[in-house]
Amino acid sequence: EAGVTQSPTHLIKTRGQQATLRCSPISGHTSVYWYQQALGLGLQFLLWYDEGEERNRGNFPPRFSGRQFPNYSSELNVNALELEDSALYLCASTMGQYNSPLHFGNGTRLTVT
Amino acid sequence: GESVGLHLPTLSVQEGDNSIINCAYSNSASDYFIWYKQESGKGPQFIIDIRSNMDKRQGQRVTVLLNKTVKHLSLQIAATQPGDSAVYFCAENEAAGSYQLTFGKGTKLSVIP
Numbered sequence: 001e002a003g004v005t006q007s008p009t010h011l012i013k014t015r016g017q018q019a020t021l022r023c024s025p026i027s028g029h030t031s032v033y034w035y036q037q038a039l040g041l042g043l044q045f046l047l048w049y050d051e052g053e054e055r056n057r058g059n060f061p062p063r064f065s066g067r068q069f070p071n072y073s074s075e076l077n078v079n080a081l082e083l084e085d086s087a088l089y090l091c092a093s094t095m096g097q098y099n100s101p102l103h104f105g106n107g108t109r110l111t112v113t
Numbered sequence: 114g115e116s117v118g119l120h121l122p123t124l125s126v127q128e129g130d131n132s133i134i135n136c137a138y139s140n141s142a143s144d145y146f147i148w149y150k151q152e153s154g155k156g157p158q159f160i161i162d163i164r165s166n167m168d169k170r171q172g173q174r175v176t177v178l179l180n181k182t183v184k185h186l187s188l189q190i191a192a193t194q195p196g197d198s199a200v201y202f203c204a205e206n207e208a209a210g211s212y213q214l215t216f217g218k219g220t221k222l223s224v225i226p
Contacts, residue, residue, distance in 0.1 A: 035216075043157070043202070043214075090156050
C-alpha cells in the first residue's frame with residue numbers, strides 16, 4: 001500500500017512569489033493535515049481538511065490556504081512568499097476516525113530566497 | 114507556548130542498551146498521545162500511541178508509559194540499535210474528534226555502535 005506522497009520534493013521560490021504544494025493521502029483516508037516544520041523547530045499545525053471541507057486552521061496568516069479535492073488529495077498554497085516561510089511542509093492523512101494515527105509523507109522542502 | 118515539551122533535547126545511548134525518552138504535557142484534557150520517529154530527510158513515522166484510559170502500551174521493542182498524575186509520557190526502546198538514531202517527537206491530541214496534534218520540539222537519539 002502506497003503511503004502519503006507529496007510533490008515536489010524540493011521547491012525554490014523568490015520572495016513575493018506563490019508556491020503550490022501537493023499531497024496524495026493513503027488510499028481510504030479522507031482527512032488531510034498540513035504541518036510546517038521550520039529548521040530546528042517542532043511541527044506547527046497549518047490546516048485540516050476532511051471530506052473536502054476546511055475543518056480548522058492553525059495560527060498562520062491568510063496567505064496560507066489550501067483545498068481538498070473529491071479524490072481526497074490536497075493542495076497547499078502560499079502566496080506572497082516571505083523568507084521565513086522556508087521550511088519543510090508535511091502532509092499527513094488519517095481515516096478520519098477519532099484516535100486513528102496520522103501518517104505523514106516525506107514533505108516538501110520549500111526554500112524562499 | 115507549546116503544551117508538550119521534552120526533558121532532554123539529546124540522548125546518546127550505547128548500542129544494545131535501553132533508551133528512555135521523556136515528555137511532559139500540560140493539558141489535562143488531552144486524551145490521546147502519540148510518539149513519532151523522524152529520520153533525516155523523511156517525514157515523521159508513527160511508532161506507538163496510547164489513550165488516556167491506559168497507563169502502558171507495548172509494541173515491538175517499544176513501550177509507552179503514561180502517568181496522568183504528573184502529566185508525563187515516556188518512550189522506552191529496548192536493545193537500541195543504530196537504526197533507532199533519529200529525532201523522536203511526542204504529541205498530544207487536544208481536541209476530541211480532531212487529529213490536530215501539538216508536537217514537542219523533539220529529542221535527538223544517537224546510538225553509539
